[in-house]
Amino acid sequence: MPDATHVVAIDQGTTSTRAMVFDRRGEVVAADQREHRQIFPRAGWVEHDPLEIWRNTRAVLGGALGKANLNAGHVAAVGITNQRETTVVWDRSTGQPIHNAIVWQDTRTQAICNELAGEEGPQRFAATTGLPLATYFAGPKIRWILDHVDGARDRAEAGQLLAGTVDTWLLWNLTGGAEDGGIHVTDVTNASRTLLMDLRTLTWDAAIAAEVGVPLRMLPEIRSSSEVYGTITPGTLAGVPVAGILGDQQAATFGQACLQPGMAKNTYGTGNFMLLNTGEEIVTSRHGLLTTVCYRLGEAKPVYALEGSIAVTGSLVQWLRDNLGIIRDAAEVETLAGTVEDNGGAYFVPAFSGLFAPHWRPDARGALVGLTRYVHKGHIARAALEATAFQTREVLDAMSRDVSGAGAEPFLTELKVDGGMVVNDTLMQFQADLLGVDVVRPKVAETTALGAAYAAGLAVGYWSSPSQVTANWGEDRRWSPRMDATERDRLYRQWCKAVTRTLDWVDADTR
Numbered sequence: 001m002p003d004a005t006h007v008v009a010i011d012q013g014t015t016s017t018r019a020m021v022f023d024r025r026g027e028v029v030a031a032d033q034r035e036h037r038q039i040f041p042r043a044g045w046v047e048h049d050p051l052e053i054w055r056n057t058r059a060v061l062g063g064a065l066g067k068a069n070l071n072a073g074h075v076a077a078v079g080i081t082n083q084r085e086t087t088v089v090w091d092r093s094t095g096q097p098i099h100n101a102i103v104w105q106d107t108r109t110q111a112i113c114n115e116l117a118g119e120e121g122p123q124r125f126a127a128t129t130g131l132p133l134a135t136y137f138a139g140p141k142i143r144w145i146l147d148h149v150d151g152a153r154d155r156a157e158a159g160q161l162l163a164g165t166v167d168t169w170l171l172w173n174l175t176g177g178a179e180d181g182g183i184h185v186t187d188v189t190n191a192s193r194t195l196l197m198d199l200r201t202l203t204w205d206a207a208i209a210a211e212v213g214v215p216l217r218m219l220p221e222i223r224s225s226s227e228v229y230g231t232i233t234p235g236t237l238a239g240v241p242v243a244g245i246l247g248d249q250q251a252a253t254f255g256q257a258c259l260q261p262g263m264a265k266n267t268y269g270t271g272n273f274m275l276l277n278t279g280e281e282i283v284t285s286r287h288g289l290l291t292t293v294c295y296r297l298g299e300a301k302p303v304y305a306l307e308g309s310i311a312v313t314g315s316l317v318q319w320l321r322d323n324l325g326i327i328r329d330a331a332e333v334e335t336l337a338g339t340v341e342d343n344g345g346a347y348f349v350p351a352f353s354g355l356f357a358p359h360w361r362p363d364a365r366g367a368l369v370g371l372t373r374y375v376h377k378g379h380i381a382r383a384a385l386e387a388t389a390f391q392t393r394e395v396l397d398a399m400s401r402d403v404s405g406a407g408a409e410p411f412l413t414e415l416k417v418d419g420g421m422v423v424n425d426t427l428m429q430f431q432a433d434l435l436g437v438d439v440v441r442p443k444v445a446e447t448t449a450l451g452a453a454y455a456a457g458l459a460v461g462y463w464s465s466p467s468q469v470t471a472n473w474g475e476d477r478r479w480s481p482r483m484d485a486t487e488r489d490r491l492y493r494q495w496c497k498a499v500t501r502t503l504d505w506v507d508a509d510t511r
């Protein structure tokens with residue numbers, strides 16, 4: 001496309017869908033965003049409506065293009081980035097999902113995971129997939145849908161049903177869906193979150209898929225993160241190639257220009273996700289981190305990452321707003337936390353989906369501990385913000401031990417951050433204090449969408465080399481540690497004690 005001046009990214013996140021238009025310098029020209037419903041049918045269950053997500057995707061694409069005053073002819077390529085693990089199963093001939101999407105935070109597959117773990121334990125498939133058997137991942141979610149929707153398993157085995165993560169669902173619809181031969185493809189980063197992919201061969205592992213109970217024929221083809229997958233058929237962007245797909249945390253890693261081994265970023269959204277680029281090496285964690293594919297550009301060798309995934313960070317702020325009503329919007333948590341000097345002795349461990357990295361304890365549930373009559377809502381707001389920083393410290397400690405050995409100091413001299421929570425100055429300062437390293441926010445905070453835009457733009461020659469990603473990265477703000485080491489250690493020690501209070505909560509008959 002000779003006149004193509006821009007690249008568009010679709011960022012389909014846990015709480016909202018965004019479309020962003022980028023120029024060659026990697027700057028945002030226009031954006032549009034829509035939230036979708038969070039559906040909580042029971043304690044521990046979280047669903048999204050895949051059709052609502054598809055409608056919102058079309059709407060924000062039209063919205064962003066309109067705001068930028070561009071049309072399809074101006075767009076060199078579209079990249080997709082998405083909330084990972086969230087699973088959709090749909091009928092290939094009607095395009096209708098047979099169940100709501102089961103979201104990554106959902107814990108309903110615990111019994112399936114326990115059964116699969118058997119006597120070997122949750123690490124049973126870890127050597128192949130890089131992942132522990134946990135409710136977080138997509139494979140057992142597909143199995144649950146096939147077990148619970150009437151006739152689904154037979155239809156899946158007969159080739160009538162398709163499965164995929166959200167990237168796959170959107171790509172299939174963008175490229176024609178049921179009516180026009182939608183393309184059924186995923187990328188290596190999303191596939192590496194299913195518990196079904198072999199990290200070395202980058203193919204589905206037939207034996208594991210059979211054990212988990214997922215027919216191979218319903219799974220998408222696994223491709224690289226940066227190549228032309230197909231062309232958009234309906235709507236505003238008809239004719240434009242979709243040329244990049246990355247799970248959102250991998251996209252943020254790419255957008256933050258963490259392109260060399262040893263570089264890491266931490267994203268603060270619904271949950272928190274720290275990824276460390278380990279290059280071509282598949283590093284196995286001994287301290288509760290995941291091994292995942294970071295990206296693969298076309299035919300190049302895949303790049304891997306170690307990941308510390310935290311289920312609940314920004315969603316705790318939403319919970320204060322929606323479930324307790326002590327703030328009216330997310331930004332107000334900072335104002336409320338600012339009414340107190342410190343946490344007043346209160347620690348909030350938001351184990352709403354059990355605890356993810358580095359604990360992987362599905363039996364944990366949330367706890368607010370250290371309460372006295374002194375504690376008021378200001379302290380609770382403060383404790384909620386601190387919870388994000390404490391959980392990040394746990395993950396960075398695990399990463400430091402994996403990289404440098406036991407008792408290691410943080411292996412990073414600074415941490416690149418992004419995501420919806422990094423506008424919160426109180427949190428960022430406390431984070432730097434608690435880690436003892438600088439925390440750095442880039443000029444383009446929309447690193448997730450940017451990473452997907454780069455993957456797509458590189459595939460079609462809009463950008464010529466990943467070095468342009470590095471050249472475009474610029475620092476916006478830096479927070480340096482101010483707290484003395486004794487206070488840092490005291491706070492963290494109390495936090496670790498608070499975590500122990502959440503464990504062993506769920507029994508077989510807990511509702």
Ligand SMILES: Nc1ncnc2c1ncn2[C@@H]1O[C@H](COP(=O)(O)OP(=O)(O)O)[C@@H](O)[C@H]1O
Nearest residue numbers: 013014015269270314315317330331419420424
């Ligand atoms: N000023 C703020 N302080 C703390 N948390 C915030 C603030 N603004 C937004 N958030 C939190 O950030 C999250 C949204 O971040 P975002 O990166 O858009 O999430 P996602 O990609 O997971 O949908 C929400 O959970 C919200 O509660």
Ligand SMILES: O=P(O)(O)OC[C@H](O)CO
Nearest residue numbers: 013014083084269270271
């Ligand atoms: O949608 P986000 O930004 O909360 O990211 C969710 C993660 O991809 C879940 O693994």
